[in-house]
Amino acid sequence: MSSFPxxxxxxxxxxxxxxxxxxxxxxxxxxxxxxxxxxxxxxxAHYSATLYRVAYSVMxxxxxxxxxxxxAFVRVLKHRERLGEIHxxxxxxxxxTWNVVLDKKRRSKTRPENDDIAxxxxxxxxxDRRADDSLISSQEHGRILKLIDRLPxxxxxxxxxxxxxxxxxxxxxxxxxxxxxxIRSRIFRAxxxxxxxxxxxxxxx
Amino acid sequence: MNRGIYxxxxxxxxxxxxxxxxxxxxxxxxxxxxxxxxxxARERSKTQGRSASRAxxxxxxxxxxxxxxxxVACVAIIAGSVNxxxxxxxxxxxxxxxxxxxxxxxxxxxxxxxxxxxxxxxxRARSVRQTASxxxxxxxxxxKPAGVAVPRTPSPASGDATRP
Numbered sequence: 604m605s606s607f608p609x610x611x612x613x614x615x616x617x618x619x620x621x622x623x624x625x626x627x628x629x630x631x632x633x634x635x636x637x638x639x640x641x642x643x644x645x646x647x648a649h650y651s652a653t654l655y656r657v658a659y660s661v662m663x664x665x666x667x668x669x670x671x672x673x674x675a676f677v678r679v680l681k682h683r684e685r686l687g688e689i690h691x692x693x694x695x696x697x698x699x700t701w702n703v704v705l706d707k708k709r710r711s712k713t714r715p716e717n718d719d720i721a722x723x724x725x726x727x728x729x730x731d732r733r734a735d736d737s738l739i740s741s742q743e744h745g746r747i748l749k750l751i752d753r754l755p756x757x758x759x760x761x762x763x764x765x766x767x768x769x770x771x772x773x774x775x776x777x778x779x780x781x782x783x784x785x786i787r788s789r790i791f792r793a794x795x796x797x798x799x800x801x802x803x804x805x806x807x808x
Numbered sequence: 809m810n811r812g813i814y815x816x817x818x819x820x821x822x823x824x825x826x827x828x829x830x831x832x833x834x835x836x837x838x839x840x841x842x843x844x845x846x847x848x849a850r851e852r853s854k855t856q857g858r859s860a861s862r863a864x865x866x867x868x869x870x871x872x873x874x875x876x877x878x879x880v881a882c883v884a885i886i887a888g889s890v891n892x893x894x895x896x897x898x899x900x901x902x903x904x905x906x907x908x909x910x911x912x913x914x915x916x917x918x919x920x921x922x923x924x925x926x927x928x929x930x931x932r933a934r935s936v937r938q939t940a941s942x943x944x945x946x947x948x949x950x951x952k953p954a955g956v957a958v959p960r961t962p963s964p965a966s967g968d969a970t971r972p
Contacts, residue, residue, distance in 0.1 A: 647848070651844055652840070655836040659834050660832065669836060672844065676844050676848055680848055747823060748827065751827075766832035794824060797824055798820040801820045801824075
């Protein structure tokens with residue numbers, strides 16, 4: 604029972620992130636006068652970093668994440684006639700990227716794991732590192748990511764998408780095709796299980 | 809004891825938060841937009857090239873297919889019209905339909921033979937295999953089922969034995 608406040612903090616964390624993200628979010632709506640090519644160019648300029656983060660959360664490899672983002676935009680190009688009908692372009696793009704990433708991950712199941720922690724450290728700009736972030740070593744980061752991979756699929760996906768700061772729980776729910784409350788409970792369960800795994804690992808070490 | 813568990817839990821949460829924050833704040837290598845734009849331009853040119861070659865492939869056969877289909881249509885129209893003419897104008901010699909006939913007749917209408925009918929030999933037209941007595945003639949070489957008794961046909965030379 605004493606661990607409840609910690610869990611509650613963990614549970615509420617995505618919501619807090621969401622509010623912060625929404626407050627700083629720049630809404631992007633392509634001008635009506637733009638043709639599809641110009642719209643796609645504008646989407647690339649505006650969303651490529653967000654999509655890269657979404658892809659990276661699953662692929663954990665810079666080259667493969669970028670390839671997934673390119674693949675997502677190629678799919679957008681193929682369905683460019685639908686651009687006018689899309690209500691929320693960001694969620695639509697994230698959903699496409701998410702599907703691309705899951706396809707790639709499924710295909711690469713036969714290949715050996717390619718989590719590249721050194722690569723991760725390289726792509727992370729030094730200016731963005733906070734004081735507490737510098738404390739965490741690459742090894743520990745890799746260890747926690749491996750534990751995340753051991754979580755059940757639904758919980759893992761919700762947790763990974765919640766890591767992308769630009770995404771609200773509503774948007775995560777839209778991407779994963781479920782309700783907001785379901786996403787909240789999945790994230791809560793994921794954090795609790797991850798905590799238990801960390802505990803177990805700490806004892807065994 | 810509880811405080812220890814609480815601190816440990818908090819520690820775990822902090823570690824998870826740090827990892828997630830770090831995972832969610834990665835930035836792509838510089839120039840990602842340019843690379844994506846270049847890839848999209850490549851895809852666009854590939855698509856255009858594919859559609860151009862498809863158009864080239866269909867351009868020449870389209871004319872040939874048009875000519876061939878119009879020829880087939882002409883032949884079908886001519887053949888149909890000739891066939892129709894043959895049907896409404898009977899060409900069988902010797903037939904004379906009654907004047908003013910609409911082409912439809914009742915079953916009781918007079919049937920006109922196509923050609924003159926010759927008189928049957930010996931005044932009978934039923935069967936050439938019958939003798940003068942009216943009995944069927946079965947040759948001795950004819951295959952007969954086993955166990956069936958067939959009366960022997962009297963030879964024409966010996967005369968009609970059935971008559972007194």
